[in-house]
Amino acid sequence: xxxxxxxxxxxxxxxxxxxxxxxxxxxxxxxxxxxxxxxxxxxxxxxxxxxxxxxxxxxxxxxxxxxxxxxxxxxxxxxxxxxxxxxxxxxxxxxxxxxxxxxxxxxxxxxxxxxxxxxxxxxxxxxxxxxxxxxxxxxxxxxxxxxxxxxxxxxxxxxxxxxxxxxxxxxxxxxxxxxxxxxxxxxxxxxxxxxxxxxxxxxxxxxxxxxxxxxxxxxxxxxxxxxxxxxxxxxxxxxxxxxxxxxxxxxxxxxxxxxxxxxxxxxxxxxxxxxxxxxxxxxxxxxxxxxxxxxxxxxxxxxxxxxxxxxxxxxxxxxxxxxxxxxxxxxxxxxxxxxxx
Numbered sequence: 406x407x408x409x410x411x412x413x414x415x416x417x418x419x420x421x422x423x424x425x426x427x428x429x430x431x432x433x434x435x436x437x438x439x440x441x442x443x444x445x446x447x448x449x450x451x452x453x454x455x456x457x458x459x460x461x462x463x464x465x466x467x468x469x470x471x472x473x474x475x476x477x478x479x480x481x482x483x484x485x486x487x488x489x490x491x492x493x494x495x496x497x498x499x500x501x502x503x504x505x506x507x508x509x510x511x512x513x514x515x516x517x518x519x520x521x522x523x524x525x526x527x528x529x530x531x532x533x534x535x536x537x538x539x540x541x542x543x544x545x546x547x548x549x550x551x552x553x554x555x556x557x558x559x560x561x562x563x564x565x566x567x568x569x570x571x572x573x574x575x576x577x578x579x580x581x582x583x584x585x586x587x588x589x590x591x592x593x594x595x596x597x598x599x600x601x602x603x604x605x606x607x608x609x610x611x612x613x614x615x616x617x618x619x620x621x622x623x624x625x626x627x628x629x630x631x632x633x634x635x636x637x638x639x640x641x642x643x644x645x646x647x648x649x650x651x652x653x654x655x656x657x658x659x660x661x662x663x664x665x666x667x668x669x670x671x672x673x674x675x676x677x678x679x680x681x682x683x684x685x686x687x688x689x690x691x692x693x694x695x696x697x698x699x700x701x702x703x704x705x706x707x708x709x710x711x712x713x714x715x716x717x718x719x720x721x722x723x724x725x726x727x728x729x730x731x732x733x734x735x736x737x738x739x740x741x742x743x744x745x746x
Contacts, residue, residue: 459619461526461545464626465502465514468528471627475634476506481513487689492676496520499676501689508536508637511692515685517676522549525672527690530633534653534697535642537561539574539604541633543626544669550614554589556625557607558633561655564604565738575604578632579736582606585625586730594726597740598666598706602659605736657698658705664691665702666720 472478481503490499497520503513510533517525526545532538539558546553558578564571582605589610595603603609608625612618643649664687673682687694703710709717731740 459524459616460518461516461524461547462500462518464526464543464623465516465528467627468514468630469502469504471630471634472504472506472512475638476508478504478506478512481505481511483511483513483689483692487685490677490681490685493678494520494676497523497676499685503689508533508538508640508642510534513689513692515690517672523547525669527669529690531656531693532561532637532640532652534649534656535644536637536640537570537643537648537652538637538640539633540656540659541630543629545622546669546672547614552610552612552614552618552622553592554608554610554612554622556585556622556629557603558629558636559602559659560604561652561659563601565601571605571736574636575606575736578606579734581628581632582608582736583734585621585628588621589625591730594728596721597725597727598721600727600731600740602662605732605738653697654700656693657700660691660694660697661700661702661705664694665716667691668720 469478483503484501487501487503489501491497492499497517500516501514503511505511510531512530513528515525515527517523524545524547526543528541528543530541532540539560542555542557542559544555558574560570560574562570564575585608586606589608589612592609592611595609606629608629643652667686670682670686673685676682677685702716703714708722709719711717727740731738733739
């Protein structure tokens with residue numbers, strides 16, 4: 406595939422092939438059918454909801470154009486296999502894009518638009534292990550009435566223990582976080598286990614659907630992503646093998662947690678079935694969980710081990726969640742002083 410070296414590439418029709426996944430045959434056969442059946446082709450702009458003013462595809466368009474002003478994007482090898490899926494209802498389409506760049510191991514998006522007004526955006530940028538950059542994370546779930554939003558620059562390393570890492574990447578971003586935490590208030594209970602993967606500028610919110618609220622959300626996404634790109638521009642390549650190994654393990658731990666406990670998995674399972682959802686989660690959304698490290702989920706999180714050796718399906722083993730924002734205006738963790746449920 407050719408490299409997309411300028412923002413204008415997005416206006417070119419990108420092929421999206423259709424796969425109906427409700428037929429009960431093997432996962433491999435589904436993907437073979439998908440790769441051979443090239444009759445349905447469409448671009449990100451050629452959907453039934455094109456006339457709608459609200460679409461998360463606009464954010465994907467923005468992000469890719471903006472990225473191309475900072476670095477050279479090239480298609481990821483994943484794009485050959487993961488581009489588009491048609492859900493079991495024969496109406497809902499899952500569209501996927503994936504890229505890489507000199508400092509980016511994987512930049513990928515999953516966009517879902519349902520006939521009932523449901524929209525999902527899962528957009529992430531994972532740095533190469535030679536860089537200790539945070540992981541850009543945007544997880545948006547929208548229905549006709551409600552929105553559930555997570556937007557963050559997820560810390561690669563534990564900011565509770567590594568103050569220098571927090572200072573390096575988040576000190577100058579605290580005002581940005583404060584701005585949008587006022588506009589998009591804390592969304593309620595967040596488990597203490599999940600909290601370890603969030604930064605002091607995380608936007609975790611719920612709000613009713615309205616043009617104003619969506620406008621604020623779009624602005625937040627754009628400013629957060631621009632901030633991440635600026636951090637990428639300033640980042641220096643690590644040459645110490647030990648530190649690179651630490652970066653690699655930290656990203657693998659993050660991927661392992663997300664691929665096992667991410668709350669969005671249920672939506673995928675309902676749309677495309679459990680087997681195919683598991684494949685998309687591990688090999689596309691959280692690609693790297695199979696090859697960036699050899700540790701298992703229970704190696705990283707032994708508290709989730711059941712007596713039979715399996716992973717406990719509970720989201721939280723500690724059983725505590727934060728009802729209010731657990732960081733103050735200076736970005737200091739005050740979790741021990743906020744309401745815990």
